[in-house]
Every structure is written in structure tokens, then in C-alpha cells.
Amino acid sequence: MANILQNLVNALQWGSFYALIALGYSMVYSILMLFNFAHGDIFMVGAYIGFGVATGLVALTSMGAIVLPNWLILVLTIIISMFLTSFVGMLVERIGYRPLRDAPRASAAITGLMIGIILETGNLALLGAQRVSFPPLINSVTYELGGVYITNKKIMIVFVSIGFMIALQLFVTRSKWGMAMRAMAYDYVVVPLMGVSINNIARMTFAIGSALAAVAGILFGIAYPVLDPYMGILFGWKAFVAAILGGRGSIMGATLAGFLLGFIEIFVAMIFPSTLRDLIAYSIVLLILVFRPHGFFGEPYSAKLRL
Amino acid sequence: MPLLHVENMTHYFGGLRAVHNYNLAVEPGQVRGLIGPNGAGKTTIFNLITGIYRPTEGSITLDGEPIVGLQPHEIASRGLGRTFQDLRLWRHMTVLEHVKMARYSTIGYGLVGAFFGTSRRHREEEAIERKALELMRMMRVDDVAEQRVTNLPYGAQRRVEMARALAMNPKILFLDEPTVGMTPGELNEMMDIIKQVRDDLGLAIFLIEHRLKMVMELCEVIQTLVFGEVIAEGSPEEIQNNPDVIEAYLGKDTVET
Numbered sequence: 001m002a003n004i005l006q007n008l009v010n011a012l013q014w015g016s017f018y019a020l021i022a023l024g025y026s027m028v029y030s031i032l033m034l035f036n037f038a039h040g041d042i043f044m045v046g047a048y049i050g051f052g053v054a055t056g057l058v059a060l061t062s063m064g065a066i067v068l069p070n071w072l073i074l075v076l077t078i079i080i081s082m083f084l085t086s087f088v089g090m091l092v093e094r095i096g097y098r099p100l101r102d103a104p105r106a107s108a109a110i111t112g113l114m115i116g117i118i119l120e121t122g123n124l125a126l127l128g129a130q131r132v133s134f135p136p137l138i139n140s141v142t143y144e145l146g147g148v149y150i151t152n153k154k155i156m157i158v159f160v161s162i163g164f165m166i167a168l169q170l171f172v173t174r175s176k177w178g179m180a181m182r183a184m185a186y187d188y189v190v191v192p193l194m195g196v197s198i199n200n201i202a203r204m205t206f207a208i209g210s211a212l213a214a215v216a217g218i219l220f221g222i223a224y225p226v227l228d229p230y231m232g233i234l235f236g237w238k239a240f241v242a243a244i245l246g247g248r249g250s251i252m253g254a255t256l257a258g259f260l261l262g263f264i265e266i267f268v269a270m271i272f273p274s275t276l277r278d279l280i281a282y283s284i285v286l287l288i289l290v291f292r293p294h295g296f297f298g299e300p301y302s303a304k305l306r307l
Numbered sequence: 308m309p310l311l312h313v314e315n316m317t318h319y320f321g322g323l324r325a326v327h328n329y330n331l332a333v334e335p336g337q338v339r340g341l342i343g344p345n346g347a348g349k350t351t352i353f354n355l356i357t358g359i360y361r362p363t364e365g366s367i368t369l370d371g372e373p374i375v376g377l378q379p380h381e382i383a384s385r386g387l388g389r390t391f392q393d394l395r396l397w398r399h400m401t402v403l404e405h406v407k408m409a410r411y412s413t414i415g416y417g418l419v420g421a422f423f424g425t426s427r428r429h430r431e432e433e434a435i436e437r438k439a440l441e442l443m444r445m446m447r448v449d450d451v452a453e454q455r456v457t458n459l460p461y462g463a464q465r466r467v468e469m470a471r472a473l474a475m476n477p478k479i480l481f482l483d484e485p486t487v488g489m490t491p492g493e494l495n496e497m498m499d500i501i502k503q504v505r506d507d508l509g510l511a512i513f514l515i516e517h518r519l520k521m522v523m524e525l526c527e528v529i530q531t532l533v534f535g536e537v538i539a540e541g542s543p544e545e546i547q548n549n550p551d552v553i554e555a556y557l558g559k560d561t562v563e564t
Contacts, residue, residue: 167422175421176414183408186397192380193357193389195412195475 002147015262021239024209030249037112040236047217089210134221247298316365388477409474462493
């Protein structure tokens with residue numbers, strides 16, 4: 001029993017990463033009918049930006065230039081990295097996707113793949129193949145509850161993730177920009193006729209998705225402090241699976257599916273040898289999709305994209 | 308000065324000339340019709356004026372201001388509302404949300420308002436809902452305000468689209484075949500509503516329509532478009548009796564009214 005609870009905690013943490021990345025996939029997909037295959041690499045870029053910001057702040061503190069407690073460094077790292085990474089996302093949208101808005105979807109999809117490769121190899125060229133380690137901003141404290149070990153990091157990661165997910169849900173349902181995003185998801189041709197610039201909304205969507213990916217990157221760096229330029233690939237694919245599994249454009253769906261993937265992976269690894277983890281886990285996901293091809297919260301649709 | 312003035316507008320799609328030397332002057336409060344066989348370029352003219360395509364040649368002014376080259380959202384904000392021939396609603400949003408969306412530019416509250424429900428948000432939402440209710444009542448969809456549009460009958464969906472266009476406070480309203488696919492009952496209702504919009508709101512209306520009963524009864528001036536060119540322009544009587552129109556559009560033998 002303790003073992004199961006222990007894995008549940010681990011799965012929550014693991015699912016947080018998937019869910020945060022999946023949200024960015026899901027938003028872009030629903031609003032622009034576009035698979036942003038570079039999104040996993042945005043997660044990687046976010047982790048590296050977080051690494052840079054955190055390292056810089058730690059260095060400044062140790063030099064005595066500024067006096068900041070570690071928790072404040074973490075908060076600042078998250079805020080600054082979200083901001084910077086959102087610019088990377090907006091740049092990707094402006095350069096890579098906007099010119100292709102009316103192009104065949106396959107062209108836009110391979111654009112994403114190419115941007116991903118550019119981000120990975122660009123990072124390699126910039127920082128070299130050496131892995132970097134994320135500065136330890138939190139002193140790990142382990143609590144024991146009836147045989148279950150929970151670290152303060154895990155608690156923080158799960159709560160921060162869920163906090164951002166709730167904030168996103170509020171944003172989409174209560175702000176005017178969120179309303180425009182929902183409208184664009186059904187038919188984007190008429191949105192400009194409401195006096196709304198769809199380019200602005202598209203840019204904002206990429207910015208928000210990228211900022212959330214940066215949060216995932218930093219939280220990942222805190223849990224597993226070794227970063228490498230290719231870390232976004234597998235994460236990106238799995239988060240993409242979660243986005244589709246959740247149902248097109250559903251924030252709740254992407255979140256739940258992200259956590260579900262975390263659970264499936266962790267529990268498969270609990271029962272089977274860990275080398276079989278993804279093989280079995282993703283066979284299960286495949287089965288789910290066979291029975292729910294529109295995902296958990298998706299509805300059959302035919303989006304009208306053009307006049 | 309006309310409210311909407313199009314001069315010598317020509318448009319090519321590649322080598323195909325879709326619209327040739329088109330002119331239009333709509334006065335405030337005027338209802339004008341555009342008729343013509345399928346493929347004549349009627350919707351293209353709508354798309355050119357509303358900024359979805361940019362005309363190859365020609366000038367367009369709205370309320371004295373040139374609008375060629377502006378983005379669709381900029382033209383819409385300057386007072387041009389529009390509906391589509393094939394309904395373009397956001398299927399899973401409610402009727403009220405459709406009208407609210409059209410009031411987008413009047414929403415001033417930002418993130419703080421959205422997250423924490425400030426008094427500013429309440430005030431603005433209230434004003435928008437009041438306006439929305441007024442329009443939904445006029446369009447006779449106020450009783451289904453909270454329903455998703457996909458659940459409404461076709462005629463009601465058409466009226467939601469009009470309520471949405473009107474919520475922009477346009478100076479001129481473009482209606483692209485507002486009665487296509489409607490039952491006779493829905494058609495009469497739509498005609499009443501268009502008259503009401505003209506009389507109560509004093510809007511100029513420019514409409515594409517296939518049903519001659521509708522055009523003849525509503526429009527002061529009608530243009531007939533064939534292969535991208537206006538072959539006749541005049542009052543309903545003039546158009547009805549114009550031999551070119553009868554031949555090109557109505558057919559040689561019978562005049563259906």
C-alpha cells in the first residue's frame with residue numbers, strides 16, 4: 001500500500017511536467033489547427049533559460065551584489081524565464097508559422113520539426129554537448145508519512161503546476177483574450193470581423209504556451225538537475241500524446257491526460273521491468289484512443305478554416 | 308458624401324478577372340441589393356470591401372476614410388459589420404457569448420479583472436449584457452441566450468449571426484444571402500427583422516440575395532452583377548423590367564417573383 005502511495009506521489013510529479021507541456025500543444029492546436037512540433041524543444045529552451053537565469057542570480061548573490069534568499073531566486077527565475085521563453089515562442093510563431101497560416105497543414109507540421117532541430121542544434125552550437133546542471137535552489141527536505149516519502153520539491157512542483165493550470169483555465173474562461181481564443185478554435189475567419197486581430201491572439205497563444213513550457217522546464221530542472229539539448233524530444237512527443245488524448249482545445253483534458261500518462265508510466269514501471277515502461281504504457285494509450293478517438297473532452301468537429 | 312464609396316474596383320485571381328470596374332455608393336440609411344447568378348462575384352465583392360482580399364485596383368472609402376489595404380479587423384472596427392452565406396458561428400459557444408465577443412473592443416478590464424472579478428469587470432460585463440439583451444431581443448433570440456448555437460434551429464442561428472454583427476455598432480451592415488435555405492416562415496421573419504434594423508437603428512444595409520421577393524421589397528437600389536461586371540443598376544422596377552437582367556439572370560421566359 002505504501003508502495004502504491006509512493007508511486008502515486010511520483011506519478012503526480014511526473015504528470016505535472018507532461019500536463020504543463022501538453023497545455024501549450026493543446027492551445028496552439030485548437031486555435032490554429034496546428035501541431036507545433038517545436039513545442040518540446042521550447043520546453044528545453046525554457047529549461048536552459050531557467051538554468052541561465054538561476055545561475056546568474058546565484059552568482060550575483062554569492063558575489064554579494066544582491067541579497068536574495070533561495071526561494072526568491074526561484075520565484076524570480078520562474079517569472080523571468082516565463083517572460084523570456086514567451087518571446088522565443090512568439091518568434092517561432094512569427095517566423096515559422098504565420099507565413100504558413102494558409103499553407104497545407106503538413107507544411108506547417110514539418111516547419112515545427114525543423115524549428116525543433118534548429119533549437120536543439122542551436123543550443124548545441126551555443127553551449128556545446130556538455131550537459132549542464134541546474135543550480136540547487138531548494139534544499140531537499142524529505143517528509144515521511146506512513147512509509148511514504150515526500151520531498152518538499154515534489155510538493156512544490158505539483159502545487160506550482162496545478163496553480164498555473166488553474167490560472168490558465170481562468171484566463172481562457174474569463175478574460176476577453178481567452179474568449180477570443182475559444183472563438184478562434186471554432187472558426188477563426190470571423191474573429192477579425194469582431195475587430196479582433198487574430199495575429200495578436202495567435203501570438204499570445206504561443207507566448208502563453210511557451211511560458212508554461214518554461215515553468216515545466218524549470219520544475220524539471222529542480223527535480224532532475226541535468227539538462228541536455230535533446231531533453232525536449234521525448235517529453236514533447238509524450239506531451240503531444242497527452243494533448244490529443246485530452247481532446248482538442250480542452251484545458252481540463254490536457255491536464256488530466258498529462259497526469260494520466262504520468263500515472264500509467266509510473267505504475268507500469270512499478271509492475272514491469274522499467275525497460276518495458278514506454279512500450280506497455282503507450283500501448284495502453286493507443287487502446288484508449290481507439291475507443292475515444294476524439295480524446296476525453298474532445299467533440300467531433302469539422303473546423304472551418306477558410307472562406 | 309456616400310457612407311461607403313467604391314470606385315473602379317477590379318480584382319484578379321491569378322489571370323482570372325473576378326470583378327471588373329465595380330462602383331458603389333451607399334448613402335446612410337439606404338438598403339441596397341446585389342443580385343446575380345452563381346459565380347458572378349457577389350461574395351468576392353463583399354470579401355474585397357471587408358478586407359479579406361485586397362483589390363487589384365480601385366479605391367474604397369468608408370465614412371470618408373480610405374480602407375483599401377487595412378486588415379479585416381481594422382475595417383470591421385471602422386463600422387462595417389457582416390454576415391456570411393454559410394453560417395460562421397462558434398458552434399459550442401452560447402448565443403450571449405457570440406454577442407459578447409462582438410463587444411470585445413469595449414472590454415477594458417485585464418488580467419486582474421478576469422482573475423479576481425473586480426468592480427470594473429462587473430460594471431463592464433453588465434453594460435455588455437444589457438446591450439446584448441437588447442440586440443438578442445430585437446433578433447428574437449433572447450429566450451435562448453444561454454444555449455449553445457449548435458442546438459438552435461437554422462433560422463435562429465442566422466439571427467444570432469445578425470445580432471453578433473450588430474453588436475459591433477456598425478454604420479453599414481453587409482448581409483450575404485441572409486435567407487438562403489430558409490423556410491417561408493423564417494424568410495418572412497427575416498424580412499421583418501431587416502426592416503426593423505433599417506428603421507430602428509438607421510443602418511445602411513448592403514445585401515446579396517437570390518430571392519427576388521426579398522430584394523424587390525426591401526431595396527431602394529439594386530445592382531445586377533454578371534461575370535464580375537454590373538450590367539444594370541436601378542430601382543426594383545427598373546431592374547425587373549430591364550431586358551438585359553431578364554435575359555442574363557432571370558431567364559428568357561419566366562420572371563419569378
